[in-house]
Amino acid sequence: MTINIVAADSHPIVLMALENLLSSEPDLHLSALCTNGAQCLDAVREHTPDILIIDIAMSEMDGFEVLRRLADQNPSIRVVLFTASVDEHQLKQAMRLGVAGIVLKCMAPSFLVQCLRKVVAGGQWFEKVSSGRALASMLKREDGLRQVSGILTSREIELTRLVSDGLGNRDIADRLHISEGTVKVHLHRIYRKLGLKNRIALGCFAREIGLV
Incomplete structure (x- = not known):
């Protein structure tokens, strides 16, 4: 099965690297490369991809705003955040918006490929170090709020x-x-x-x- 992908990132060099990476994988087909949120929305409408790879930091509208707009337009699309870092607030937003995977740009390219295959199969992939810290902080905060609310x-x-x-x-x-x-x-x-x-x-x- 061919996995149809749209990728969005404000940095052309990142998109070029993604294109080179995915072109070497026979089951991964990159349908469109987008440098801003508006292009991304148009590409998703045109190609109806299985997976959207998107950075949080995007020009014109950030990645989360793109996902909010896609919620009505294409609710079935699986989303992977490909970003430099993720904090507690961003992790919360990602979870609320149904993001299926998070991969940091500092990680080995093979991790992104593994993530895409796992996500399209219905699984989830969250980078353990940064996401783990954010999740632990979030859980600590929620536990602390419950404790003090009494x-x-x-x-x-x-x-x-x-x-x-x-x-x-x-x-x-x-x-x-x-x-x-x-x-x-x-x-x-x-x-x-x-x-x-x-x-x-x-x-x-x-x-x-x-x-x-």
């Missing part, structure tokens, strides 16, 4: 995050549209509930459980 209110959690970001009481008050005195009341309650003494300890606590 102690603090949603407003207190929001305020804790702002304190951890280094905002002072006045800035927090402006951000939340409350008085500075109300901020102090909230902080006093948070310190009491968590058994902490000051905002430095609160920031350390928030970072330790992955809340920020």
Whole structure:
């Protein structure tokens, strides 16, 4: 079976490398090379590929915006992110958008070929080092949020995050549209509930459980 592929990346040298790599694989057919999001959307409409290889960082619209637009246009397409790195936020977006594989550009070319074959067969392929770190961070954050949600209110959690970001009481008050005195009341309650003494300890606590 021939696997029909469209590839999108803002860097022509990357597309050239992909073309050279895939042309040596008899079951992989590269139908189109695209340098921006608009071209990618047109190519998918024209070729109806089995797999889309796309970078996150794209000109005009990023890879995630392309995938959001493709959700209605071609929901059956399998997507592989071929990118320089992936962080926790990007991993979350990829999962929400149904990305089937992630391969980093620093990896051996053979990994991309293996990924494509696994993905078209219905499997998933996530690069372990970077994706693993992002996934671990995401899970830690979600576990920390569950832990603290049983102690603090949603407003207190929001305020804790702002304190951890280094905002002072006045800035927090402006951000939340409350008085500075109300901020102090909230902080006093948070310190009491968590058994902490000051905002430095609160920031350390928030970072330790992955809340920020």
